[in-house]
Amino acid sequence: MISILAQERLLGAALGSVFAGVVVFEQRKSLHRSISENYPPTTQSPVRKPVLAKKSGPEFSHLWNRAIDQTFGPVIQAFSSRGW
Template sequence: MTISIIARERILGATLGAALATVVVFEQRGRIYESINETQFQRKEPIFGRKSRQELAHLWNISVDKALRPLIQSLSSRGW
């Protein structure tokens, strides 16, 4: 069963649109948090230190890569 070119374009457009929207939202959230005055917002100490957060992010990326590898290979073999 093949997916038509129009359907592929729509799926690709929706995916790229969602990714762009996500980037914009997170960028705006970061700017909002930076603009809040320190005296109005008391920051709590992070649960994890900087090194622990980097290790956690690295482990997360490895697990996502391993989990999605079959899907990526399947899509690549179909010419996506």
């Protein structure tokens, strides 16, 4: 069982992180709003092609999953051996 002091610290860290995230989000939202109000839209920008084409989507996801498995595989095995 985790001690009360550790629980309070974890709760404080979690609440502090949530509060900081909300503050940052609101600041970014107000900054975006003020920029969009001060600079009216100009002519339409050209549409960009996606970086990853639809063909390479499954290949990329397969490579991504393999990289994650290789990176976090030992950590997951260590946790599962301890019963977590």
